[in-house]
Amino acid sequence: MSGTSPDFTARLRAVGLRPTRQRVALARLLFEGEHRHVTAEGLHAEVRATRLPVSLATVYNALNQFRDAGLLREVVVAPGRSYFDTNTGHHHHFFVEPDGELHDFPSDKVTIAGLPTPPKGTRLSRVDVIVRVRR
Template sequence: MAGGLPSAIANRLRDAGLRPTRQRVALGMLLFGGEDRHVSAEILHAEALMAGEQVSLATVYNTLHQFTGAGLLRELAIDGGKAYFDTNTSNHSHFFIESEGELMDIPGDSIRVAGVPEPPEGMRVSHIDVVVRLVPKGK
């Protein structure tokens, strides 16, 4: 990993209002050190352990939710209890490959949603989540 990456991640966390603890920086490097990606807490936990970080699954969950609350991640609930976290926080939709449990971005302007009801007084729509589920042809 690049020498400047830990300090860049620490600055990003500070800018989002989070204290850059060692574990937050380590998890941030895994999340934000490359291209946009979709991860579950379990995937990130396994990656952290493989990278030599001694971090509990509970800490990974807490950190992912802190990052989401700070606007650094977007949480996507798939199949009820399964949550994925997206490093691309822009308003976009997803393909979900059911057999792989894998999410892929759909460009933001590829899907149009019509008929969205007017939100209640004092509320606004922040974004609309669209997940297009994919299975192999013939199934």
């Protein structure tokens, strides 16, 4: 137990969210280890496995709040399902098509040149690169 033992209570408070039992449990699952990609259903199954009863609605609420607070990033790669990525830094994605697996790759080695300028009256918000692969 050394280094940055993460205090989820404080971290939630810092973004203006009350550290409730379920939010802390979800934050622990999401932010404790390596970066990860989750769906609402998947995270719901995980948190229930910890014997803390959390409703699916709460998982959706928390994911949306965490995203709005900048703790998560939403990734849209497949129709009809949202992924949430704990890595909020600049990076892109591999998407393994049949199974829906998602992997990060850093954007710092990737250069994109020759992008056209945004349409009139708009400003750039983000550039997503999705490398779709098949088995």
